Amino acid sequence: MDKEKKKSTDSSDKKTDAARGKKPAPATSPTSTAVKPAPANTMMVDGHEVAFQPGDTILAACQRVGIHIPTLCHLDGFSPTGSCRFCVVEVEGRPTLIPSCTYPAETGLTVHTHNARVIEARRTIIGLLLADHPGDCLACVRSDSCRLQELAAELDVRQRRSYTARPHHELDTASPSITRETSKCVLCGKCVRVCEEVQGVAAIGFIGRGAETIVGTVFNQGMNVSSCINCGQCTLVCPTGALHEQRDLIRVVEALRDPSKTVVVQHAPSVSVSIGELAGLPPGVDADGAMVTALRRMGFKHVFDTSFSADLTIMEEATEFVHRLKHGGVLPMFTSCSPAWIKFVETFYPGFIPNLSTCKSPQAMMGAVIKTYWAEKQGLDPKDIFSVSIMPCTAKKFEAARPEMGRNGVRDVDAVLTTRELARLLKQHNLNLVNLPADHPDSPFGERSTAGKIFGASGGVMEAALRTAYNMVTGEEAANPDFREVRGMKGAKEYRVTVAGIELGVAVVNSLSNARALLDELKSGKRSDLHFIEVMSCPGGCVGGGGQPLAPSRSDIATRMEKLYDIDASEAVERRLSHHNHEVKRLYEDFLGSPLGPISHEILHTHYHDRPVAR
Numbered sequence: 001m002d003k004e005k006k007k008s009t010d011s012s013d014k015k016t017d018a019a020r021g022k023k024p025a026p027a028t029s030p031t032s033t034a035v036k037p038a039p040a041n042t043m044m045v046d047g048h049e050v051a052f053q054p055g056d057t058i059l060a061a062c063q064r065v066g067i068h069i070p071t072l073c074h075l076d077g078f079s080p081t082g083s084c085r086f087c088v089v090e091v092e093g094r095p096t097l098i099p100s101c102t103y104p105a106e107t108g109l110t111v112h113t114h115n116a117r118v119i120e121a122r123r124t125i126i127g128l129l130l131a132d133h134p135g136d137c138l139a140c141v142r143s144d145s146c147r148l149q150e151l152a153a154e155l156d157v158r159q160r161r162s163y164t165a166r167p168h169h170e171l172d173t174a175s176p177s178i179t180r181e182t183s184k185c186v187l188c189g190k191c192v193r194v195c196e197e198v199q200g201v202a203a204i205g206f207i208g209r210g211a212e213t214i215v216g217t218v219f220n221q222g223m224n225v226s227s228c229i230n231c232g233q234c235t236l237v238c239p240t241g242a243l244h245e246q247r248d249l250i251r252v253v254e255a256l257r258d259p260s261k262t263v264v265v266q267h268a269p270s271v272s273v274s275i276g277e278l279a280g281l282p283p284g285v286d287a288d289g290a291m292v293t294a295l296r297r298m299g300f301k302h303v304f305d306t307s308f309s310a311d312l313t314i315m316e317e318a319t320e321f322v323h324r325l326k327h328g329g330v331l332p333m334f335t336s337c338s339p340a341w342i343k344f345v346e347t348f349y350p351g352f353i354p355n356l357s358t359c360k361s362p363q364a365m366m367g368a369v370i371k372t373y374w375a376e377k378q379g380l381d382p383k384d385i386f387s388v389s390i391m392p393c394t395a396k397k398f399e400a401a402r403p404e405m406g407r408n409g410v411r412d413v414d415a416v417l418t419t420r421e422l423a424r425l426l427k428q429h430n431l432n433l434v435n436l437p438a439d440h441p442d443s444p445f446g447e448r449s450t451a452g453k454i455f456g457a458s459g460g461v462m463e464a465a466l467r468t469a470y471n472m473v474t475g476e477e478a479a480n481p482d483f484r485e486v487r488g489m490k491g492a493k494e495y496r497v498t499v500a501g502i503e504l505g506v507a508v509v510n511s512l513s514n515a516r517a518l519l520d521e522l523k524s525g526k527r528s529d530l531h532f533i534e535v536m537s538c539p540g541g542c543v544g545g546g547g548q549p550l551a552p553s554r555s556d557i558a559t560r561m562e563k564l565y566d567i568d569a570s571e572a573v574e575r576r577l578s579h580h581n582h583e584v585k586r587l588y589e590d591f592l593g594s595p596l597g598p599i600s601h602e603i604l605h606t607h608y609h610d611r612p613v614a615r
Contacts, residue, residue, distance in 0.1 A: 043109040052105035059087055059100040062113065069113050070122065070151055072239060073188040074101050076553065078197065084188055086151070088121050089113045097121055119155065126157045132164035133240075134183050140241045145550055147239030148186060167212070174222030176401040177230035177246055177394040182214050185242040191215060191234035198539065200513035201344070203228040215242070227347055227613045229512070231340035231537045232394030232418075232546020245394045245547060248415040249424060255386040255415070256299040262380055264302040265295055266366045266445075267390040269310060270456025270542040271419050273563045274392065277549045277556070278423035279433045284559035286567060289438020291422075294431045296439065304445040306389070309366035310452030310464070312587070313337065314578035316604055317359045317461075318469040319595035321532055325502070330354045332507075332522070332530045335461050337361045339399035340537035340546075342608060344512050349519050350610030358605040360412075362455065363389050363396055364405050366445060367412030368603045373591045374445070382410045390417050392456070392545030395537065404606045418547025447583040450568035450576045457561040458510035458541035459486035459493065462534040466497065466506070468579045473500045481576050487565065489540050489558050492518065494530075505529045510536040510544075 042051050043058075045067055052061035057080065062069050073084035082099035089100045092110040097118060100111075112118060129148060137143050152158070169182035189206070192215060196202040203226045207216045217226035234243045255263050272288035281287065295303045321333050336342060336357040345352050360368065367389070371382040389396065399405060400413040417425070426433070440446060451467055454460030463483045470478045485495040486506065491514040494507045507530050509515045515535045521527045538544045543560035544552060574580045592600040 040107055042107060043105055043111060045111045046113055056105040057101055058089060058091075058098075058103050058105050058109070058111060061105045062100065067113060069100050070154060071101065072147060072151065072186070073190060075190055075193060075237065078193055081189060084125070084186075086122060086125055088118060090115060090118055122151075123155045123157055126152050126155055127161040129186050130157070130160050131162045133186070140184070141244045141247065142241035146241065169214070172222050173246065174224035175228065175230065175246060175398075176224070177397045178223055178228065178232060178235060179244055179246050180216075180223055181242050181244075182216065183242075184240045185215050186240055187213060187215065188239060189215075190237040190239070191243055194233045194237050198511050198513055199229070199231060199233055199537070200516040201227055201229055201231075201348075204234065225613060229340040229343045229347065229537070230395040230398040231512070233538060235394065235546055236548070236550055236552065245418050245420065246397055247421065248397065248417055249421050251415050252388055252417060252425070253428075255388075258386075260384060261386040262301050262378075262384060263299065263386045263388065264304065264370060265300040265388040265390060266304040266306045266309075266363070266370075267291060267295070268306045268363070268392055268456065268542065269453045269460075269564065270392045270545065270548075270560065271390055271422070273456070273560045274419050274543065274548050275422060276433055278420070279426070281434065282559075283552075283556040284563040286563055287433045289440070290433040290436040292441055293436045293439040294426055294429075294433060297431060298425065298429050300388070302442045304366060304370070305441040305448050306362050306366055307448035307452035307455065308441075308445045308581070308583065309362040309369070310455040311449050311578035311581040311584050312365050312369075312604070313359055313362050313455075314451060314461075314464050314468050315584060315588075315595045316365075316600060317357050318465045318472055318578075320357055320359065321465065322469055322472050323596060325504075325531065332505075332533050333357055335465075335534045337455065337461055338393075338395070338535060338537045340393070340395035341512065341515065341535045343395070343398065343611065344515065344537070346608055346611040347613060348516070349523070351523070352519060353608050353610065356608055358601075358607065360405070360604055360606050361396075361399060362452075363391060363416075364399060364412050364606070365604050367400070367405070369445070369587065369591075371407070371410060371412055372603055373587065377444075386414050387412070388415050388417060389413050390419070390422050392419050392542045392548045393538070394418060394546040396547075404608075419545075419549065420547060423549075444583050444586065447581055449578050449581050450571045451578045452581075454564050454568050456542040457487070457564045458536045459483075459488065459508045459534065460541065460564065461536075462486045462506055462508050462532070464578055465532070465534075467577050470499055471577070471579055473502075477573070477577070481573060486534075487561075489554065489561070491539075504531045506531065507533045509533065510541055511539050512537055 042049050050061055050065055059069055069087050072086040080101040082102040085099055087100045088097040090097055090112040172180035192205050195204050204215055204217055206213055208214055255261050272286050273284055276285040276287040277283055292303050324333055334356050336359050367387050370387050375382045397416045400416050405412045451464035463486055466483050467481045486493055486508045491511050492509050497504050509518055540557040540561055544557040
């Protein structure tokens with residue numbers, strides 16, 4: 001009787017719930033489990049739960065946890081374009097594949113990054129890119145570092161599906177710094193974005209329409225007559241051989257084989273903390289001593305350290321700044337160590353040419369004293385000296401070719417190799433920096449302070465100059481030689497320092513888009529509180545130069561910078577000051593006289609001029 005009553009009651013309750021519009025509770029059993037909603041800010045990727053941060057794209061979230069999604073046009077730190085479509089993934093519930101670099105990560109998404117559909121799409125994209133790409137891979141400068149080759153190998157695309165006839169493009173070798181091979185361009189747009197957004201130059205852009213679209217200069221003229229400043233940041237991000245440094249390697253090898261030439265070499269401060277990366281070492285490892293050994297084994301008769309002439313630059317530049325400050329000279333004074341920055345001013349802001357320091361760069365100063373003082377001491381005709389420099393910068397090639405950088409038809413520097421070219425030279429000679437013993441550069445241009453060494457980092461020139469300028473003004477040493485406020489990766493930094501009762505406003509800028517912003521403020525009259533400004537053309541300074549290892553991450557550049565400051569901090573105070581360099585003092589005693597004196601001004605200083613170009 002009780003069981004029948006209970007059944008009747010249950011039936012009545014169900015009818016009542018139905019009448020109220022309620023759904024009956026689902027039947028459960030001890031073995032069944034309810035489906036739980038996905039946790040907030042997580043998605044499923046290839047069967048794994050992946051957390052993401054607000055604002056992440058699918059690509060960013062996957063990269064953070066180490067899930068590989070291949071990319072071609074993507075640049076870290078830039079807004080995505082999704083133009084190459086190589087990072088496509090499948091999202092369940094979406095009818096088409098989507099570019100992961102532009103699609104926002106959302107809670108509850110189920111993403112497949114490498115299923116059959118995605119892989120076939122990527123193989124098709126590679127096939128289309130290869131269809132009209134040159135087949136000269138064996139002779140291409142990027143044959144061992146081509147992103148297109150890497151992607152083709154990753155997807156096992158070993159044959160072309162078709163061939164497309166494209167218009168013939170002449171090789172553009174007119175620039176002393178950069179070669180442009182339009183036929184190898186895959187239209188990823190990286191170079192265009194870096195030139196415009198990082199450097200504020202926009203020397204190159206997309207021109208033409210449809211299938212005729214290329215990346216070129218205004219009116220598709222040669223790079224030498226464009227507004228290009230030769231910084232080489234475009235070569236760092238180009239995934240193929242469409243943009244690369246003008247190669248001086250063959251000329252250097254020929255000189256080394258010429259018994260009539262005395263071949264000497266100098267190496268820039270930042271090269272020692274970046275060249276190791278191309279030998280398989282982690283970023284920031286200092287390979288200075290091993291590099292000196294390698295250069296000698298290659299056949300260079302004398303090896304000099306450009307950090308020496310960085311100290312020499314400080315003696316001249318700090319003296320020039322103090323002279324301008326005391327005698328009403330043009331202020332603010334800009335540093336002049338970066339040749340891309342110099343050309344930027346000559347091209348876009350010629351009204352500021354009087355503000356530029358007249359000092360040559362450390363590369364050019366070293367070249368000048370080698371072809372004058374050192375040549376005389378060695379009893380050599382400057383014409384018989386072949387002077388090579390190893391630089392982190394493609395613009396140094398342009399600087400070495402400037403007519404102002406030499407005398408009587410003899411160049412200060414005959415050839416400039418980038419860090420990347422040095423790596424190729426090491427391979428040719430079967431020299432591995434990992435296995436070589438350390439050696440020291442030659443005197444009289446081998447001693448350096450660490451003030452000269454930090455020239456390779458943004459803020460380093462300013463800090464080195466302040467250390468010496470303080471001594472020149474007060475006759476004393478700064479209580480603390482560290483000026484940490486001017487250090488770091490930040491694009492623009494300012495600092496106020498009081499010297500002998502005078503408050504000085506100094507600024508440090510890296511990347512020329514940041515320099516443009518500051519110049520516009522100065523030009524408009526909004527700023528009048530700055531006295532001394534350091535400008536480095538490339539992100540982070542020379543450690544991020546256009547001739548350094550390809551496609552560096554921001555952390556790679558920061559690590560190189562940190563190593564330079566570690567080297568500086570490891571030395572005694574006297575070794576951290578340019579004006580305590582004994583070999584620099586001896587050079588003044590034996591030859592130059594005094595900073596800004598008649599001889600030093602003739603040998604170590606120069607002039608600049610405006611460069612109108614088509615825009």
